[in-house]
Amino acid sequence: xxxxxxxxxxxxxxxxxxxxxxxxxxxxxxxxxxxxxxxxxxxxxxxxxxxxxxxxxxxxxxxxxxxxxxxxxxxxxxxxxxxxxxxxxxxxxxxxxxxxxxxxxxxxxxxxxxxxxxxxxxxxxxxxxxxxxxxxxxxxxxxxxxxxxxxxxxxxxxxxxxxxxxxxxxxxxxxxxxxxxxxxxxxxxxxxxxxxxxxxxxxxxxxxxxxxxxxxxxxxxxxxxxxxxxxxxxxxxxxxxxxxxxxxxxxxxxxxxxxxxxxxxxxxxxxxxxxxxx
Numbered sequence: 001x002x003x004x005x006x007x008x009x010x011x012x013x014x015x016x017x018x019x020x021x022x023x024x025x026x027x028x029x030x031x032x033x034x035x036x037x038x039x040x041x042x043x044x045x046x047x048x049x050x051x052x053x054x055x056x057x058x059x060x061x062x063x064x065x066x067x068x069x070x071x072x073x074x075x076x077x078x079x080x081x082x083x084x085x086x087x088x089x090x091x092x093x094x095x096x097x098x099x100x101x102x103x104x105x106x107x108x109x110x111x112x113x114x115x116x117x118x119x120x121x122x123x124x125x126x127x128x129x130x131x132x133x134x135x136x137x138x139x140x141x142x143x144x145x146x147x148x149x150x151x152x153x154x155x156x157x158x159x160x161x162x163x164x165x166x167x168x169x170x171x172x173x174x175x176x177x178x179x180x181x182x183x184x185x186x187x188x189x190x191x192x193x194x195x196x197x198x199x200x201x202x203x204x205x206x207x208x209x210x211x212x213x214x215x216x217x218x219x220x221x222x223x224x225x226x227x228x229x230x231x232x233x234x235x236x237x238x239x240x241x242x243x244x245x246x247x248x249x250x251x252x253x254x255x256x257x258x259x260x261x262x263x264x265x266x267x268x269x270x271x272x273x274x275x276x277x278x
Contacts (some may be wrong), residue, residue, distance in 0.1 A: 069128065086115045090122055094132040106136050110141045113151050116143070120158040137168055151180060177239060189225040191227035194220045198243055216242040216264070221249035229254040236261045247273035 035076055080150055088143045089111075108115045108238030123136040140247040143155035156179065159165075217240045225253035232255050241262050246255070251272055259268060 025266060042043070082114055086118050088222060089115070090118050090132075093122070093135045094129050101131070101135065105139060108139050111144070112148065113154075115139075116151070116154055116158075120154075123158060123162060124164075126164070137140075137162070137165060141168070141278040144175065160168060177237075182236040184234040187231070188232050188238075191231060192222070193227075194222075195238065195241075196220070214240070218243040218245060220245040220247065221251065223248040223250070225249040225251070229258065231232050232258040233261075235259070236263070239263060242266045243269065244277070245269040246271065246273050251275070 029207065038126060059176060074175045086108070089104040089107050093098050093108075095101050095104070119136050119139050122132060125133065128136075137159070140155045140159050142149050144159060146152045146155070146261050153176075156172045156176045159168050160176055162172075188195055198218045199215065217238060219235055219238065219241050221244075229252055232251070233245065235258070242264050244259055244262070244265065244267075246269065248271065251274075256268075259265060
């Protein structure tokens with residue numbers, strides 16, 4: 001913007017072509033106090049405005065830091081209150097009044113992951129009362145059906161370790177095995193492998209869902225395999241694996257050591273790999 005442009009705009013301003021000060025300031029970048037250009041810093045108020053703007057931003061920054069400090073302090077206090085409240089609910093599982101015990105159990109179920117450590121410790125505490133241990137096991141059982149995958153897995157692992165509750169432990173171990181198998185199959189798929197039934201059926205064949213879950217599986221690793229030899233450890237968690245096919249898969253001798261740990265493995269097919277015949 002040169003001096004002639006400024007003079008033309010100044011004439012237009014005086015003639016009334018610009019009726020609002022805001023529009024004038026946006027179009028020609030002139031100071032509303034002295035009508036000098038802010039871009040070339042001819043305005044004597046430029047430094048004052050700059051320092052005012054800097055101070056305003058600095059005050060916002062200081063306030064933000066103070067607010068973050070207050071937020072972190074409030075979070076810490078809230079966590080401490082939550083821990084004390086969970087401890088209170090755990091103690092109330094053995095209260096003399098039935099209504100209090102029921103309310104405490106319900107609140108712990110709703111608390112979820114925050115109460116996992118306390119409830120898990122109570123479930124294996126042999127010095128605790130039978131009532132409180134039973135309710136702790138019920139809470140873990142409720143969590144084992146949670147939609148939260150992390151909470152569900154942690155609750156099942158706690159239940160599977162209960163030596164004084166063989167029935168619950170056996171059921172939890174079976175559910176854990178199924179969950180591990182599903183996670184292992186998903187891991188194989190993400191790494192470029194494939195899991196499919198050994199016995200192939202027509203596409204339109206109607207196979208009951210319960211039967212599908214018991215079909216023996218073939219794990220196939222091809223040239224698109226993106227994992228390492230150590231990643232083959234997860235195949236051992238797929239209990240239904242009976243056949244492993246390595247078709248030009250980039251795996252080495254170490255892979256065979258992991259395949260020997262698959263419980264139901266009946267056959268290994270190797271084509272075009274770095275694994276020697278020996």
